[in-house]
Amino acid sequence: MKGIVTIFISAIVLSAASFLAIGCTCPAGAQRNGYAWASTDSSLALMKDGQVVWQLNYDKKQDKPFFHPVSLADGTVLTEQRPPDHPWHRGLWWSWKLINRVNYWEDDPNTFLAPGRNEIIAVKARTNRDNSADIEMTVSYHPPDRPAVLTEKRALKISPPDEQGGYTIDWKSIFTAGDKDVVLDRTPVLGQPNGVAWGGYAGLSIRLANAATNWQVIDSEGHKYETEFNNAKARWLDYTVEAAGRPAGVAVLDHPANPRHPTPWYVILGKDMRYFSPAILFYEPYTLPAGKTLTLQYRILIHPGRTDKEHLEKEWQSFSKVK
Secondary structure, three states, X not given: OOOOOOOOOOOOOOOOOOEOOOOEEOOOOOOHHHEEEEEEOOEEEEEEOOEEEEEEEOOHHHOOOEEEEEEOOOOOEOEOEXXXXXXXXXXXXXXXXXXXOEEOOOOOOOOOOOOOEEEEEEEEEEEXXXXXXXXXXXXXXXXXXXXXXXXXXXXXXXXXXXXXXXEEEEEEEXXXXXXXXXXXXXXXXXXXXOOEOOOOOOEEEEEEOOOOEEEEEEEOOOOOOOOOEEOOEEOEEEEEEEEOOEEEEEEEEEOOOOOXXXXXXXXXXXXXXXXXXXXXXXXXXXXXXXXOEEEEEEEEEEEEOOOOHHHHHHHHHHHHOOO
16 A cells, blocks of 8 residues: 555546446436435435535546545535545445455556456446435456456445435446456565565555544444554444545445455555554455455444444444344
């Protein structure tokens, strides 16, 4: 995750009256209470009074699909897209680090693509009049100009925002290996051969806004988060900051059916970066046998204010019953 690359990113401009996304079933007209859907052929967004609540981007030229901005219903933005320090960070996104020793994480500064390709094959979105959405995606992982070594079927269920402007994203990914075993790996951690203090990351990731301040991290097991890099195991973790002058945060819940549950967490508390991830590969690689599947489920809770352990525990208990 080290390195500094300066790149120019063109802004994505959404039209609240545009419903052009391929495979997107969007009800026409404005929704109630100021909400409306906006889509292009490479993005889908929920709008509130002209501001983006959340936006899913799936431009095939950008390699990986990602959510940005992830905001509250009042437009308070909680995520960062392609910051200069790590331009491969994309708000809320998924990326393996190494697949069969090929890097699928960092972008080449000349092509803006990773050496291993995260190819978006298909996207099907259904938006609902209650301001919820259901999205299905197919992603192929392969070296350039080579057949897929791993295929992902991703299902996203995004709830309607509540009265306070919070909402959830239920994320389910089913990975299927090709005709050979797949080794999912990461930069090794301290104590392992060639290990480094910042090793261990891969998978679901959240880069919080650079301008965010006054961060606070809590988890299900009551661990203390005081140093820059952390790797404790927990069933859920919440990262709260102050953004645009108000407290708000993102929590991620690890489903009990996930392998290696409770997951290790990769958490950065540095003054220049606020990032976290349920890091399933933190301590060791994972080998997926040929033709077999790996299923991972998470609930992402976007919330205003500073939440508490009791509320998050109730959310996890509810999520744990989801099949």
